[in-house]
Amino acid sequence: MAVRLDKPWRDLNAENLARVTGHLGVYQLADDAGKILYIGVAGGRTRYGLKGEIAKALEAPPPGVTKFRFEVNMAYRTRHAELLEAYVHDFGGLPEANTDIDPRMLGRLRPGGGPR
Amino acid sequence: MDFALTEEQTMIVDMVRRFVRQEILPLEENMDPDADELEPEILAGLVEKTKAMGLYGLDTPPEYGGPDIDMVTRVLIAIECSQHRGGLYTPCYGAFGGARQAQLFEATEAQKEKYLYPMLRGEKKVFFGLSEPSGGSDPARAIQTRAVRDGNDHWVLNGTKLWISGADRADYGLVFARTGGPGRSGVSAFIVETQWEGFRVARIVHTLRSSKYATEIQMDNLRVPAENMLGEEGGGFAIANDRLARQRVPYAAECLGPAIKAHEMATEYSKIRETFGAPLASRQGIQWMLVENEIDIRAARLLVLDAAAKADRGEPYRTESAIAKLVCSESAFKVVDRSMQIHGGLGVAKDLPLERWFREMRIRRVGEGPSEVQKHVIARDIIGGSLR
Numbered sequence: 001m002a003v004r005l006d007k008p009w010r011d012l013n014a015e016n017l018a019r020v021t022g023h024l025g026v027y028q029l030a031d032d033a034g035k036i037l038y039i040g041v042a043g044g045r046t047r048y049g050l051k052g053e054i055a056k057a058l059e060a061p062p063p064g065v066t067k068f069r070f071e072v073n074m075a076y077r078t079r080h081a082e083l084l085e086a087y088v089h090d091f092g093g094l095p096e097a098n099t100d101i102d103p104r105m106l107g108r109l110r111p112g113g114g115p116r
Numbered sequence: 117m118d119f120a121l122t123e124e125q126t127m128i129v130d131m132v133r134r135f136v137r138q139e140i141l142p143l144e145e146n147m148d149p150d151a152d153e154l155e156p157e158i159l160a161g162l163v164e165k166t167k168a169m170g171l172y173g174l175d176t177p178p179e180y181g182g183p184d185i186d187m188v189t190r191v192l193i194a195i196e197c198s199q200h201r202g203g204l205y206t207p208c209y210g211a212f213g214g215a216r217q218a219q220l221f222e223a224t225e226a227q228k229e230k231y232l233y234p235m236l237r238g239e240k241k242v243f244f245g246l247s248e249p250s251g252g253s254d255p256a257r258a259i260q261t262r263a264v265r266d267g268n269d270h271w272v273l274n275g276t277k278l279w280i281s282g283a284d285r286a287d288y289g290l291v292f293a294r295t296g297g298p299g300r301s302g303v304s305a306f307i308v309e310t311q312w313e314g315f316r317v318a319r320i321v322h323t324l325r326s327s328k329y330a331t332e333i334q335m336d337n338l339r340v341p342a343e344n345m346l347g348e349e350g351g352g353f354a355i356a357n358d359r360l361a362r363q364r365v366p367y368a369a370e371c372l373g374p375a376i377k378a379h380e381m382a383t384e385y386s387k388i389r390e391t392f393g394a395p396l397a398s399r400q401g402i403q404w405m406l407v408e409n410e411i412d413i414r415a416a417r418l419l420v421l422d423a424a425a426k427a428d429r430g431e432p433y434r435t436e437s438a439i440a441k442l443v444c445s446e447s448a449f450k451v452v453d454r455s456m457q458i459h460g461g462l463g464v465a466k467d468l469p470l471e472r473w474f475r476e477m478r479i480r481r482v483g484e485g486p487s488e489v490q491k492h493v494i495a496r497d498i499i500g501g502s503l504r
Contacts, residue, residue: 001322003318003319043148043149043150044148044149044150044466045148045149073322075322075323075324075326076150076326077148077150077151077152077326077329078320078322078323078326078329079320079322081320081329082319082320082322085284085320102155102156104156105153105155105156107282107283107284107285107286107317108284108285108310108317109284109317109318109319109320110316110317110318111318111319112318
C-alpha cells in the first residue's frame with residue numbers, strides 16, 4: 001500500500017456518492033485541479049461510514065471542493081494519521097479545511113517519493 | 117507463598133480502580149472505539165490527579181521522582197489501570213506517565229541532562245529502536261544496522277528499523293546498531309535525535325491495532341556524535357536485554373485487565389441473555405466457558421505475581437517473567453475469545469470493547485517476545501545450554 005492515497009478522483013455529486021459504501025476508512029476532498037483540501041476519516045462511531053461522511057461533504061462542501069476519493073481501511077486511525085503526516089511533509093502544513101486537526105497530535109513522517 | 121495484599125497495596129488498588137471508573141470510562145463513551153490518545157489538555161488534567169495520588173511515573177525510580185513501589189504493587193496497578201477499552205496498549209491513556217526508556221537511567225550525567233530529564237518531565241518523547249526487518253525476537257543476531265566510526269568524534273549509522281512504536285512522534289530514540297562482529301558483543305546503543313539529517317520515519321506500519329502504532333525507520337549515513345553512545349561499545353545488547361526482562365512483568369500483567377473486564381461482561385450477559393426460553397448462564401456449554409475464563413485469569417494472576425515477588429526479593433526471575441508473559445497473553449486471548457463467543461454478534465461489533473481487545477490481544481502474543489520464544493527461554497533454563 002502506497003503511503004499517499006493513489007485512488008482516482010471522482011466528482012463530488014450524488015451519482016458518485018451512491019457508489020460509495022458504508023465501510024470504515026479514509027477519504028480526501030480536492031478542488032478541480034486535484035489540490036487536496038481536506039483529509040477525513042470515517043471511524044467506528046460514524047453512523048454510515050464513508051458514505052455518511054462523504055454525504056456530509058456533498059451537503060456542505062468546504063470552499064473549493066469539487067472532487068473526492070476514498071479508501072476502505074479498517075486501520076482507519078493509523079491510515080488517517082499517515083495521510084495527514086505525509087501531507088504535512090509534502091506541503092509544510094495541514095490541508096486548508098483540516099481545521100479539525102490539532103497539529104500537536106501529529107507526528108513527523110518523511111516518506112519517499114513525491115505528492116500525488 | 118502469600119499474596120495477601122498489604123494495607124497500602126489495597127489502598128492503591130482501590131484508588132486506581134476508582135480513577136479508571138470515574139475518570140477514564142466516562143471519557144471513552146464519546147471517543148472513537150480505536151482511539152489511543154486524549155487531547156493534551158484533558159491528559160494534563162488527569163496527570164495532575166495521578167500526581168496527587170503519588171503514582172505518576174510508575175516506571176521511574178524513586179531517586180528520579182517516581183513513586184516508591186515494588187514490582188508486586190506495580191503489577192497490581194497494571195492489572196487495574198488496563199481495565200478499559202484502550203487499556204491494553206494505552207493504560208489510562210498515559211495518565212500514569214506512560215512508558216519510560218529505562219536504559220536512559222544508565223546514561224552519563226551529560227546524557228541525562230540532555231535526554232533523560234526532559235523525558236521524565238514529559239517535555240520530550242523517546243522511542244526504542246531494536247527490531248529490524250531481519251527479526252525482532254533474536255536481536256543480538258538479527259541486527260544488521262551498522263555503525264562505523266568516523267574519526268574520534270562521530271559514528272555513522274546505516275540501516276532500517278521496523279515495528280518501532282512512536283518514532284514519528286519522538287524527539288529522540290535509542291537505536292541499537294552493530295559496531296563489531298556477530299553476536300551480542302557486537303551491538304552498541306546510541307541516542308539518536310529524530311531531526312538529524314539522515315534519519316527518517318518512512319512509513320506507519322498498519323496492523324490490527326491503532327494504539328501505539330508501529331513505524332519503519334530508515335537511517336542513511338546518519339552521523340551520531342560519539343558522546344551519544346549509551347553505555348560501553350559492544351554493551352548495547354545487555355542494556356536492551358535488561359530493560360526487556362524487567363518490563364516484561366507489568367507488560368504481562370496488563371493483559372489481565374481486559375481479560376477481567378471481558379469475563380465480567382460475559383458473566384453478566386449470560387445471566388440476562390435468553391435463548392430457547394432460558395438464560396445462557398443455565399447452559400453447561402456457557403458455564404464451562406465461564407469456568408475456564410475464571411481459572412485462566414486466576415492462574416495467570418498468580419504466575420505474574422510470582423514473577424514480581426521474585427524480582428522484589430532480588431532473586432533471578434527471567435524464567436518466571438517468561439512464564440508470566442506466555443501465560444498472561446495466551447490466557448487473556450482465550451478469555452476474550454470465549455467472552456466474544458458468549459456475546460454472539462454483539463461480541464464482534466464495535467459497540468463493545470471486546471473486538472478491540474481481541475485484535476490487540478492477538479498482537480500481545482507476538483509482541484515483546486512471541487510465545488514460542490518465551491517457551492524457548494523457559495526450556496533453556498530447564499534443560500540448560502544456549503539458544504541455537
